[in-house]
Amino acid sequence: MEGNQNLYHQSEEQLINENNDVQAAKSDLKYFESLYNKYHEQIFRYVYQRIDNIDLAHDITSQVFLKAMNKLHQYQFKGVPFSSWLYRIAMSEVYQYFKDKKAERTINFETEKIKDFIDEIEIDDMENKLTLLLEKIAELPDNDLEMIELRYFEHRPFKEISELLNISESNAKVKIHRIIKKLKMAV
Amino acid sequence: MHMKRKYTIDRKKLNAEEISKGKNFDQLMNMATPIKLPFYKAGWFGPSVITAVLISASIVTYILMSDMNNTTNSATYIPEKPKKENTIKNKLVTYSEDTPCINPPSESLQINGTSYKVDNQKGDKIKHASGTIIEIPKNAFEINGKLVEGEVEIKYKEYKDQVDILLSGIPMHYDSANTDYVLESAGMVQINGFQDDIPVDIANGKTIKISFPTEDNSKRFNLYELDTANNRWDYMGKPSLTNETETVNEKESEITQPKIEESIINEILTIDLNNDTLNITTNKNILNNYSTNIDQIQTDLNEVKKEIKELENNVPIQPKKSINKDRQFNLEVDPEEFPELSEYEKVIFEVIENTEFNNSLYSIEWDDVILEEYKKGEMYRMKLSKDDNITNLMVRPVLERKNMEEAIKKFENYTKKLELKKEEEKVLKEKYEKAYQKYKEELEKIQQEQKVREEAAKNWKKNTDFANNLKMSFEIERFGTWNCDSPVPQPKGKTVSASFSNLAGTSLILGTVYLIERKRNAIFPYNYNQYNKLKFNPEEDNILVGFTSDDQIAIFQTDKFSEIKEKKHEFKMELKNALDLSIKNLKKMILNQ
Numbered sequence: 001m002e003g004n005q006n007l008y009h010q011s012e013e014q015l016i017n018e019n020n021d022v023q024a025a026k027s028d029l030k031y032f033e034s035l036y037n038k039y040h041e042q043i044f045r046y047v048y049q050r051i052d053n054i055d056l057a058h059d060i061t062s063q064v065f066l067k068a069m070n071k072l073h074q075y076q077f078k079g080v081p082f083s084s085w086l087y088r089i090a091m092s093e094v095y096q097y098f099k100d101k102k103a104e105r106t107i108n109f110e111t112e113k114i115k116d117f118i119d120e121i122e123i124d125d126m127e128n129k130l131t132l133l134l135e136k137i138a139e140l141p142d143n144d145l146e147m148i149e150l151r152y153f154e155h156r157p158f159k160e161i162s163e164l165l166n167i168s169e170s171n172a173k174v175k176i177h178r179i180i181k182k183l184k185m186a187v
Numbered sequence: 188m189h190m191k192r193k194y195t196i197d198r199k200k201l202n203a204e205e206i207s208k209g210k211n212f213d214q215l216m217n218m219a220t221p222i223k224l225p226f227y228k229a230g231w232f233g234p235s236v237i238t239a240v241l242i243s244a245s246i247v248t249y250i251l252m253s254d255m256n257n258t259t260n261s262a263t264y265i266p267e268k269p270k271k272e273n274t275i276k277n278k279l280v281t282y283s284e285d286t287p288c289i290n291p292p293s294e295s296l297q298i299n300g301t302s303y304k305v306d307n308q309k310g311d312k313i314k315h316a317s318g319t320i321i322e323i324p325k326n327a328f329e330i331n332g333k334l335v336e337g338e339v340e341i342k343y344k345e346y347k348d349q350v351d352i353l354l355s356g357i358p359m360h361y362d363s364a365n366t367d368y369v370l371e372s373a374g375m376v377q378i379n380g381f382q383d384d385i386p387v388d389i390a391n392g393k394t395i396k397i398s399f400p401t402e403d404n405s406k407r408f409n410l411y412e413l414d415t416a417n418n419r420w421d422y423m424g425k426p427s428l429t430n431e432t433e434t435v436n437e438k439e440s441e442i443t444q445p446k447i448e449e450s451i452i453n454e455i456l457t458i459d460l461n462n463d464t465l466n467i468t469t470n471k472n473i474l475n476n477y478s479t480n481i482d483q484i485q486t487d488l489n490e491v492k493k494e495i496k497e498l499e500n501n502v503p504i505q506p507k508k509s510i511n512k513d514r515q516f517n518l519e520v521d522p523e524e525f526p527e528l529s530e531y532e533k534v535i536f537e538v539i540e541n542t543e544f545n546n547s548l549y550s551i552e553w554d555d556v557i558l559e560e561y562k563k564g565e566m567y568r569m570k571l572s573k574d575d576n577i578t579n580l581m582v583r584p585v586l587e588r589k590n591m592e593e594a595i596k597k598f599e600n601y602t603k604k605l606e607l608k609k610e611e612e613k614v615l616k617e618k619y620e621k622a623y624q625k626y627k628e629e630l631e632k633i634q635q636e637q638k639v640r641e642e643a644a645k646n647w648k649k650n651t652d653f654a655n656n657l658k659m660s661f662e663i664e665r666f667g668t669w670n671c672d673s674p675v676p677q678p679k680g681k682t683v684s685a686s687f688s689n690l691a692g693t694s695l696i697l698g699t700v701y702l703i704e705r706k707r708n709a710i711f712p713y714n715y716n717q718y719n720k721l722k723f724n725p726e727e728d729n730i731l732v733g734f735t736s737d738d739q740i741a742i743f744q745t746d747k748f749s750e751i752k753e754k755k756h757e758f759k760m761e762l763k764n765a766l767d768l769s770i771k772n773l774k775k776m777i778l779n780q
Binding site for chain 1: 192195201205209212214218694698735
């Protein structure tokens with residue numbers, strides 16, 4: 001996922017400035033535009049990674065920002081980037097879409113990232129097992145799949161994953177370790 | 188849930204133009220229907236001149252937008268009218284921020300609940316471990332209007348002090364007449380009912396009565412119910428105060444009275460170990476067997492030691508045969524003076540080999556003969572004197588053949604007796620060591636048990652005292668979070684603009700920080716926007732607590748508040764990893780409990 005790391009790793013000053021933008025947007029929604037411009041691409045990529053339809057991904061992305069604008073009064077600064085909140089809305093929206101439409105969830109693999117993933121989890125004889133691995137990833141429970149995508153295909157830091165999934169950082173590490181173990185055993 | 192899946196490999200990458208194709212902020216602005224906060228809740232509400240201008244403008248806008256006849260709902264949200272129907276259908280959002288009401292600050296430290304099973308057809312009167320009584324009438328539960336058959340699981344949590352409230356993540360703000368109060372709690376509970384994990388309701392016309400112990404007999408407390416949808420507390424009247432002794436079905440309740448053995452609680456165990464002597468003042472009932480055993484061994488040991496000492500003081504002559512009859516003297520000895528020689532009827536003293544001896548000594552009629560002990564039973568000095576002629580001879584007692592057998596027998600008996608006594612002493616010493624070790628182990632065990640029992644007795648007594656004394660009661664028609672509180676204003680005294688760092692001076696991002704006054708059962712939260720006006724009363728025992736996103740607890744201790752002199756202060760917080768702490772530890776650190 002291009003560019004998201006830099007936006008997640010923000011200095012205290014950047015976080016404070018961003019929160020000032022949010023507070024300004026709370027008083028007048030027109031100030032939300034800077035946040036929209038800053039995070040639109042990230043949120044779109046997140047949605048499009050999970051949905052195999054570009055127009056639909058645009059609609060859902062718009063829906064995410066609309067929700068955020070309507071619910072902005074409920075946003076509370078927790079010392080993490082505003083994008084965490086947006087991602088959680090996006091996660092909910094995507095999930096809700098699949099639930100309502102009974103549509104197919106898409107997993108978009110990129111060869112390079114898959115190679116990195118295989119190197120990282122150290123699976124031998126992967127050339128013969130690649131298809132099986134992709135199938136096993138596709139069969140993972142929703143939460144497990146989400147974690148693998150966030151960590152290995154979108155290269156998000158554990159801290160951000162823990163924020164998005166509302167779990168502790170150590171819990172995120174343990175969970176991912178277990179999923180990898182499960183995948184290695186399956187292939 | 189497991190959604191249908193498909194996967195693609197190396198899908199075509201989108202360029203920036205394709206991504207920004209769907210970007211249209213103006214359209215979103217037209218579609219947005221935000222809910223505006225009342226002015227006093229808005230983040231920008233602050234002390235600056237610019238803000239004051241904004242407040243004035245907002246008040247004007249607010250008055251214009253509000254129904255002029257409606258003067259009672261000033262604390263509620265005023266929604267704007269939707270501006271325009273949008274093309275994207277606005278669905279109900281399910282993400283957690285929709286109900287951000289209860290938000291525990293720590294992942295690791297969470298207040299545990301208790302489960303009780305209640306037969307709906309019988310009802311129950313439950314006594315919670317804290318002394319709270321939950322009275323459930325029969326047929327109190329229904330699902331979708333239908334009476335529940337069988338057992339219902341009641342899940343119950345109680346928040347008694349500031350740390351409980353802090354960890355609960357339950358908001359404690361209360362807005363009244365445009366003033367932001369914090370609720371000082373006399374007791375807060377969360378209660379819910381389930382059958383097979385399906386939530387049940389309290390049946391129409393039924394109520395559950397909750398009575399919890401309190402030490403505060405003032406009538407300042409109100410009853411509030413938490414409205415999680417709107418993130419606010421609703422006033423529900425007044426709880427009642429009663430001072431009656433509750434009768435509780437102890438069998439059905441979870442609490443059991445610990446067995447208190449008075450003898451264990453009251454007796455003081457002391458041990459005085461002084462060399463070989465063991466003096467024990469102890470619990471007679473429990474340790475009696477051990478101490479009696481030790482006492483007996485000690486008595487036997489002392490007796491044997493005495494006998495050995497006596498034997499060693501009366502060593503008989505080790506019988507020695509006569510070697511040289513030409514060097515012997517027959518002497519009558521005083522048995523009192525030489526008791527070691529008294530065993531034998533006749534003792535002859537033979538001059539030892541290396542002493543010069545002349546047979547002429549026999550021909551002298553000596554005036555005096557003095558025998559002096561040189562080595563008891565083995566060698567003596569014999570002093571022969573006549574006028575000025577004095578001769579000293581070293582002699583040893585020997586026996587004639589006819590006395591020999593008897594003497595050998597006597598000596599062997601003595602030796603055997605001494606060996607037996609020494610063996611007996613050895614065995615008794617070993618027995619003593621073992622018994623003493625066992626006693627020590629038992630004593631430690633009993634002291635440990637005593638500690639546990641004393642603690643249990645103390646808790647039981649506390650609960651019993653509560654059960655017998657003042658109780659705050661209220662009846663609920665719905666499950667949820669209920670609170671007996673009194674709204675209290677923010678602390679007064681000092682206001683500082685706060686920033687936070689760890690002890691090394693590195694900045695901390697804490698989100699909300701909580702000021703706790705130890706004497707008031709309330710917590711005062713300050714979110715990021717309020718850091719610049721953090722208030723505290725310097726006269727109170729204050730403590731400031733915050734949480735980092737990686738579940739560390741940041742604490743600013745009471746004694747450091749006196750160091751705050753300026754209007755801007757960097758609070759240097761001590762960090763503790765929540766994973767390494769228990770709630771008990773945290774209470775000790777924050778409340779000195």
